[in-house]
Amino acid sequence: MVNRPQLVDQWGRPVKRAELRKEVSAPTLSGVRSPISGYPGNGLTPDRLAVILREADAGDPIRYLELAETIEERDPHYAGVIATRKRSVSQVEMTVEDGGETSHDLEMAQMVRDWLDRDELADETFHILDAIGKGYSFTEIIWDTSMGQWMPERLEYRDPRWFRFARHDLSTPMMIGETGQEEEMEAFKFIHARIAAKSGLALRSGLARLATWNWMFKAYTQRDWAIFTQTYGQPIRIGKYGPGADQKDQDTLFRAVANIGGDCAAIIPDSMMIEFVEAKSIGSSTDHYERRADWLDKQISKAVLGQTATTDAETGGLGSGKEHREVQKDIETADCRALAAILNRDLIRPWIDLEYGPQKRYPRLRIARPEPEDLKAFSDAIAPMIDRGLRVSASDVLDKFGMREAPASAKILTPMAATAAQPHPETGGSGAVPPESAVQYPFNTRLGQPGPRAPLQTQTRSTGLSEPLGVSVDRLQQEAAPDIERMLEQIEVMLEAATSLDEAKAMLLEAYPDLESDGLADLFAEAFLAAEAGGRALIEAEAEEADG
Template sequence: MTISPKILDRWGRPINRAELRQEVAAPTFGGVRSPISGYPADGLNPLRLASILREADMGDPVRYLELAETIEERDLHYLGVLGTRKRSVSQIEITVKPGGESALDEELATMVRDWLQRDELQDELFNILDAVGKGYSFTEIVWDTSAGQWRPERLEFRDPRWFRFDRVGLSKPMMLDELGQEAPLPAYKFIYNHMGAKSGLPLRSGLARAAAWAWMFKAFTQRDWAIFTQTYGQPLRVGKFGPGSSETDRDTLFRAVANIAGDCAAIIPESMQIDFVETGNLGSSTEHYERRSDWLDKQVSKAVLGQTATTDAETGGLGSGKENREVQEDIERADCKALAAVLNRDLVQPWVILERGPQARYPQIVISRPEAEDLKAFSAAIGGLIDRGLTVRAQEVRDKFGLATPKAGDEILRPTAKSAPQLTLEAGDEGEARPERGVKYPFDTHEPNSGATAHLQTKGPSAARSAPLDPPAEVAARLETEAAPAMAAMLGQVEAMLEAAADLAEFREMVLAGFPEIDNSQLTEVMAQAFAASFAAGRAMVEEEDGG
């Protein structure tokens, strides 16, 4: 009898398909998975915070996780930078690469691509990235088997307070069962995301551990600031009473003064009137509170985003602007790769195995932001390479710039004269000297003393002449263009000798022996045409000067 091998997850646990068809970590009213949370941040002080963190280090993370949740709710700066980091990743377009080149590989990749089009995916990824703050997160996969298939119906975020880590190494995730006992996670049922801000145990790798200290000290500063503002930011009320006032009158006056606002009240004898004394230089007295709060916020920004330039408006100085944005992009790329690896391990591979069985290769989710290409640098590089003989398809260049291929009847932009336009020669006047060997000049000449000027002409239906240009410069530009193929052919023969030679001495002998055989007829032809064109250009300039 043949025994089929069991399918095991990454922790060595076998798959229980019946268990996969039900939710195993849903909240329960009054049970061990209660959604009601405590508030350990109330009255937080250094001793209490240290006690909360020590509990987490020993495997009881409940109060630490509740504190991390409270910090996100009460610290607007931490909420903002943490949300920025998570949303920058959850909104990036996801692509899927087939595991191979077979039809089955492409079919499996298409299956994953279609599922990724769900509208709920962005919120689900945002919840999975809760691990950025707390150090880890758990997401239950709710499988849909209604039609006999296996397909993830939704990804349900589960409160990390309902999970623990094994007592031996504090690294293997466990879940609380209905009796509150620690039990292994069912195979292929959870996406376990560990994205630590530092190396070490998951319980000690969350950003919330570092942010908790900054938040506590900032809370002290804000409390002192509020007390100072309430005490000294309001005017001092002084009640005055006359010498003949009774004790009852004085009590009445004091109650009136005290009930105006706050506790800054006093009474003095003098005709029972109330004066408001304004506090001077209040702004300079409160600056240190603001500076301390801002400094703590900057430390949190550095911890979460790696920099402060994108969250705190500062101008000038080193380490700002583009450099800070590059730091944030480095963190974003790392988060993208980590999230993609988790989804491939805990979602894509289990899904394929449940649906089609184990495979040699599996589709790969890729989360990355397209790199912006420097088209200016590309233009400069490709132009020089083409001038040196590199053949490039025009459509590839158009695709780089997002340009469509021109169609019949489209208006075409032509290069300017300074961009080396295509040149033709108009026939000279009757009786004028003609160039030898059929050379075509890049300009016209006219009768002497007629104000003749060398003109360039671009090819086109209108054959209209452009503005006067410098003939020698145009001849030089034309020579460079025309001589390039001839020079390339000659250099090709020389390069062949260089490749065949064993050393420089042998190469020298090969060049000396083979020089008469190198074909230079094409270059000679081009040079002859250049000399003729130069002669005609010089003649045109002389005639123009004489005519002037």
């Protein structure tokens, strides 16, 4: 019999494999974990809100959590920005990094990758991210052991009202048991997510704590706005009766005036009349109510998303839309890293321990948007290095471009240079005529890379020059060849490093004073002096022949 090592969680609690096969925190209608919620937001006042928050600080967060739920239901702006933040993270692709290079490490990582390919994962991570608003969340892992293996079948979001924190530190999570008492949570059974908006206790670190005050103040503003609109936004109905009207006629007129607003119909005697006075004659305005409500919404946008440009259109506001988007991107990146750390700690590592036992290296979950990369710059930089002998894995390059390795039976695209080197269909020669750029220029400017340069010719050319001058030209060409080669090598290095013709021009002008041209200049000076002397001697010889 094999003795398995005793597994413990991050709090030192031993793992009970039999308990992992059960649902331990499912809701019960008649028990203490009831899905029915209260509504502490009804008639909320500053005094009541302060009491609710103090209760949460003391370890009794039920009314605070119910109030946080109410705000998401009744405040469309808060619901929109908090959902935007959660959905932006839940839709980011998850990848798995291998824990090592052995076959065992690769097998564990592939098991996690296969499990991540689930349609339900986006919704499960969305509910885990409820911790952004309330400060923390609890998700029960439903393990599947039907085939003798351990695998997460699904992740069930649990109401945070069914959990508490230990009274001695207000940070160690506890579960409400069937008897209503606080019990230790089963190890390897829950994902305890905490994404804090500020440092401190989890009960005081959620964004909902900020939103409660903001929502209460906006509720007062909206109530006053509604009363103002009802009082001054509707026409005033005035009933008039004659001097001979008795009490019965007056009651009839009053009922008609009272009901005509909703029924839009009434019957009154000919001796009576109803007059409607338009509210616009009073000269009232509701701009201050709207401005206050908008200002409160902007504070929530700043708290949740870090900016206002993506939620509140404002002409001439501070900062551009791009800068505001960068702020939101920073928050998203932080949320992705926090969620990845939570899942690695509470899901991936426990799963590997249950399935394979404790490991030295574990596969790691990574949640991040791929950074855009300039593939052209990568190609221009890597090609000269490969030409100089750098060993680069083909799979790494293919991954950069998002391509897979072509199978042996696939039709392969060939580069233009390889095509040009094949036999010409008409001439049947061993090679086709090189491109025009390779003939006219020492560099293949069409491809942006140095092309083949023909070696400098040193043999005497049939130029039609006289024999003494032809010999001088051939000698100059032979003696100048080494200096020209060194100069061309320097120019080649600059052209290889340049990414455009303008950049190459600037590099050549910048490097011109430092080019090694002293030896070439001396050589040309000697050649010019010799040519002048030879020319004088040739003229004198021709003159002597003419005189003789």
